[in-house]
Amino acid sequence: MPWVLWIPALIALALVVLPVVGLLVRTDLGRLPSLIVSSTSLTALRLSLETAAISTLACIVLGVPLAIVLARSRFRGLRVLRAVVLLPLVLPPVVGGLALLYLLGRKGFLGYLLQVTAGVQIPFTTTAVIIAQTFVAMPFLVVSLEGALRNSGDAYEQVAATLGARPWTVFRRVTVPLLLPALGSGAVLSFARALGEFGATITFAGSLDGVTRTLPLAVYTEAESDIDSAVALSLLLIVVAVVVIAVARPRALDQVGGAERLR
Amino acid sequence: MGDGREKSHVTLHVEVELVRGSFELEVEFDVAAGSVLAILGPNGSGKSSLLGSLSGLLRPHRATISFGGRPLHDLPPHDRAVGLLSQDPLLFPHLSAVDNVAFAPRSKGAGRARAREIAHRWLAEVDAAQLADRKPAQLSGGQAQRVAIARALAGEPDLLLLDEPLAALDVDAAPAIRGLLRRVLAANDTRATVLVTHDPLDALALADQVLVLSAGRVVERGPTREVLSAPRTAFTARIAGLNLITGTAVDEGLRAEDGRLIAGMPARDAALGEPAVAVFAPSAVAVYPADDGHPGSPRNTIGTVVTALEPYGSVVRLRTEAGLTADLTPAAVADLRLEPGTPVQLSIKATTVTVHPAAAP
Numbered sequence: 001m002p003w004v005l006w007i008p009a010l011i012a013l014a015l016v017v018l019p020v021v022g023l024l025v026r027t028d029l030g031r032l033p034s035l036i037v038s039s040t041s042l043t044a045l046r047l048s049l050e051t052a053a054i055s056t057l058a059c060i061v062l063g064v065p066l067a068i069v070l071a072r073s074r075f076r077g078l079r080v081l082r083a084v085v086l087l088p089l090v091l092p093p094v095v096g097g098l099a100l101l102y103l104l105g106r107k108g109f110l111g112y113l114l115q116v117t118a119g120v121q122i123p124f125t126t127t128a129v130i131i132a133q134t135f136v137a138m139p140f141l142v143v144s145l146e147g148a149l150r151n152s153g154d155a156y157e158q159v160a161a162t163l164g165a166r167p168w169t170v171f172r173r174v175t176v177p178l179l180l181p182a183l184g185s186g187a188v189l190s191f192a193r194a195l196g197e198f199g200a201t202i203t204f205a206g207s208l209d210g211v212t213r214t215l216p217l218a219v220y221t222e223a224e225s226d227i228d229s230a231v232a233l234s235l236l237l238i239v240v241a242v243v244v245i246a247v248a249r250p251r252a253l254d255q256v257g258g259a260e261r262l263r
Numbered sequence: 264m265g266d267g268r269e270k271s272h273v274t275l276h277v278e279v280e281l282v283r284g285s286f287e288l289e290v291e292f293d294v295a296a297g298s299v300l301a302i303l304g305p306n307g308s309g310k311s312s313l314l315g316s317l318s319g320l321l322r323p324h325r326a327t328i329s330f331g332g333r334p335l336h337d338l339p340p341h342d343r344a345v346g347l348l349s350q351d352p353l354l355f356p357h358l359s360a361v362d363n364v365a366f367a368p369r370s371k372g373a374g375r376a377r378a379r380e381i382a383h384r385w386l387a388e389v390d391a392a393q394l395a396d397r398k399p400a401q402l403s404g405g406q407a408q409r410v411a412i413a414r415a416l417a418g419e420p421d422l423l424l425l426d427e428p429l430a431a432l433d434v435d436a437a438p439a440i441r442g443l444l445r446r447v448l449a450a451n452d453t454r455a456t457v458l459v460t461h462d463p464l465d466a467l468a469l470a471d472q473v474l475v476l477s478a479g480r481v482v483e484r485g486p487t488r489e490v491l492s493a494p495r496t497a498f499t500a501r502i503a504g505l506n507l508i509t510g511t512a513v514d515e516g517l518r519a520e521d522g523r524l525i526a527g528m529p530a531r532d533a534a535l536g537e538p539a540v541a542v543f544a545p546s547a548v549a550v551y552p553a554d555d556g557h558p559g560s561p562r563n564t565i566g567t568v569v570t571a572l573e574p575y576g577s578v579v580r581l582r583t584e585a586g587l588t589a590d591l592t593p594a595a596v597a598d599l600r601l602e603p604g605t606p607v608q609l610s611i612k613a614t615t616v617t618v619h620p621a622a623a624p
Contacts, residue, residue: 161340
């Protein structure tokens, strides 16, 4: 490795670490405990953890089958479909939120249908928060699972079939167990993304205290009135993020679950 | 084998036609239950496509496959009762050895305890009982292949497919696994086995019949030893032509049926006193004029008479009355003035002769 690489590498590291240091320096340590345990921040924290957990679950329940379909089936338009799945990943979240609003909002066709038939209104509810988070987080799970599936190939599944296992047995006893490492890292990535979600949430779900105001939204709201409180909430988010990374490591970092099987 | 065991009348019947781009495969053959057919051919000859068609993992354009009259070609892989063993053991990495072997019985409806019991029995059968609780990552290549053999057999398949089962093993592990396969294949007479290989020695050790495949077509078929020792086509001669002398394995090599001692190196799975065959390539045979006295260090000297000279690419294959062949350069043929009727001495270094246990009669 040429030593010159150290220079940009250190700059990159500084770019990641220094802002956090800046935040720590700015913190009013005296008021910090009371700010963190204030009802506003605890409510936001609880809402954030709950919605992010449910979103992650939704990502798994819907994303695992989607990844398997994308990796294992063959039909026309599959490549286009693969690209479409990545859309929330590249789309600015605000645009995603707006799109959700015009699908499920009162003026959206699905929203109108739900309103008329079931009397259900989705925007500006906790459900909307979960939908927005799932929308932005799912591609992380699908992409990492699909990569692992394509890497490991279907040789194990084929052997299982010759051993007399029906498709559902193959799925249950071979596909899913082999997918677990990638599923773990994918779920952690999705959870982290859902936890940090802001743009789509504020557009589609608004910022109602206790209902849709998750931690990132609370930080934004507090920043306008009480900057110390915003900083304290930010620290809270950082702590949660660090815990997530600590739990997820090293799986999330060496992502590809299939790689270890190729030995 | 070679004990004149009564073969049952149950037969695997196969007709497959498959087109992939410019490649066409068209093959038809029968394998009696209890016997082993080797499909010999170079890479790209269609061996894998044929095996895929048999297992059901690949759908050929037209196929008639039946076992004992039961049609298999329309069934999905899990309903075909096949066992597949490839060069990569492909043990499920998340299951222990015993659970890998128990996979087929479980898939066929056995309870957990019963499936494990069956699995332990098969692990013992392949001398791998002590590996039962290991994960595949803790097994050597040879050990993993043993477990894979047990797993393929534990489903009691009607049709056992062996896809280059020894190709990925190192030279130390291969003979032991070859010996194991010989044993388990001989122990069953209700199952048809198809072995795909590019190594004529695998065919010699394991198969009763050989089918030689080239570019999707059958170029030759027949009893293994006949096809390998007296190939009727240049193609077979090039990929599989071997000199074979049958007899009994002895300390120094092989005691031929006519009493002559052929000095050679016993293969790892050869047992003294058992029927065996000495194998050497035509290129390992040196040819001397009959009146030349002793030709030097080679231990095996056989006097015979040239019967034919056939060009094979850049070499000339010499056939002799003794049934042995030798590959010579055209220049050597001219120097020695060899022609049909010329008496010659064939000389083979003992280190180029391998003595293998005999498979086919």
